[in-house]
Amino acid sequence: MLGAMGSLPALADASHDADDSRADKPPMPPSITTMPVDKSTDRVRGMFDRIAGRYDLLNHLLSMNVDRYWRRRTVRMVPPVADGPVLDLCTGTGDLALAYYRASGGNTPIIGVDFSREMLAIGRKKSQRAGSNGQLKLVEADAQQLPFPDDVFQIVTVASGLRNVADTDRGLREMVRVCRPGGKVAILEFTTPRRQPIRGLYLWYFRHILPRLARLLAGKGEDAYNYLPASVGEFPAYEQLTERMRAAGLTEVRFHPFTLGVATLYLGTK
Numbered sequence: 393m394l395g396a397m398g399s400l401p402a403l404a405d406a407s408h409d410a411d412d413s414r415a416d417k418p419p420m421p422p423s424i425t426t427m428p429v430d431k432s433t434d435r436v437r438g439m440f441d442r443i444a445g446r447y448d449l450l451n452h453l454l455s456m457n458v459d460r461y462w463r464r465r466t467v468r469m470v471p472p473v474a475d476g477p478v479l480d481l482c483t484g485t486g487d488l489a490l491a492y493y494r495a496s497g498g499n500t501p502i503i504g505v506d507f508s509r510e511m512l513a514i515g516r517k518k519s520q521r522a523g524s525n526g527q528l529k530l531v532e533a534d535a536q537q538l539p540f541p542d543d544v545f546q547i548v549t550v551a552s553g554l555r556n557v558a559d560t561d562r563g564l565r566e567m568v569r570v571c572r573p574g575g576k577v578a579i580l581e582f583t584t585p586r587r588q589p590i591r592g593l594y595l596w597y598f599r600h601i602l603p604r605l606a607r608l609l610a611g612k613g614e615d616a617y618n619y620l621p622a623s624v625g626e627f628p629a630y631e632q633l634t635e636r637m638r639a640a641g642l643t644e645v646r647f648h649p650f651t652l653g654v655a656t657l658y659l660g661t662k
C-alpha cells in the first residue's frame with residue numbers, strides 16, 4: 393500500500409477517534425504542492441503497470457511494515473459478517489482483499505478490482521499461494537464504472553486508491569451504489585499529520601527523503617514517488633473527505649487517524 397502509494401517511517405501508533413482529532417481544531421494542512429496532479433487513466437495505469445513487480449517490496453521496505461498493520465486494523469474495525477460479498481477497489485496486488493479473505497476464513501466471496509493488469513497479475517499469484525478456492529476474485533475494471541449491479545456488497549473498501557481515481561466524487565458514488573443498504577464503506581488513505589512536531593518531520597521525510605529513497609530503489613525516471621506526495625497533498629482529508637462521503641449518500645460518517653495521522657481510516661454506512 394505504501395510503495396507507490398506511499399512509504400513512511402515506522403511510527404509508534406497513537407491513533408485516536410475522530411473527536412480527538414478535532415479537539416485542537418488546527419487549520420487544515422496546506423497542500424504539499426499547488427500543482428494540479430495529472431490523474432489521467434493512461435498516466436496512473438501506466439505508472440502502476442511499470443512498478444507492479446517492485447510494488448510490494450517497496451511498500452513493506454519503505455514503510456517498515458506499518459502498511460500491514462493498517463490493513464489488519466481496517467479489517468478488525470470493519471469485519472466481514474457471514475453473508476454478502478466484500479469489494480476492495482483499487483486493490484493493486486490484492487493485500488487488503490487477501491486480508492479480508494483470511495479474516496473470513498474463505499467463507500465470504502471477496503472481489504478485488506483494479507485497472508492495472510500488471511498489479512492484478514501479481515495479486516493473482518499471491519491469491520493462489522494463499523490457497524484461494526475461488527472465493528477471492530480479482531477483476532480488471534475502472535473504479536469509476538464498476539461492472540456490478542446496485543446494492544450488492546456488505547463492505548466496500550479502498551486503500552490508498554481513491555486518491556488516484558481521476559474523479560473522486562464519481563468513485564465515491566460508485567462505492568455507495570454497489571454497497572448494499574446498511575453496508576459499510578471504508579476508505580484508508582494517507583493523511584498529513586496535523587500536530588507538531590510530527591507534522592514537520594513527516595512533511596520533510598515525505599517531500600525530500602521518500603522520493604529520493606524510492607527513486608533509488610524503484611529506478612531512475614520513475615515518477616511514481618513524486619506523484620505520491622503531490623497526490624496526498626492535493627487530496628481532500630479529514631472533514632473535507634467526510635463531507636464528500638456524506639454528499640455521496642453515506643451516513644454515520646467518521647474517521648480514525650492511524651499512526652499519528654500518517655494514514656486515516658474513513659468509515660460510512662449506506
Ligand SMILES: C[S@@+](CC[C@H](N)C(=O)[O-])C[C@H]1O[C@@H](n2cnc3c(N)ncnc32)[C@H](O)[C@@H]1O
Binds near residue numbers: 398552
Ligand atoms: C497505491 S495502489 C494501492 C494498492 C492497494 N490497495 C494497496 O493498498 O496496496 C493504487 C492502485 O489503484 C489503482 N487505480 C487507480 N485508479 C484506478 C481506477 N480508476 N480504477 C481502478 N483502479 C485504479 C492503481 O492501478 C493501483 O493499483
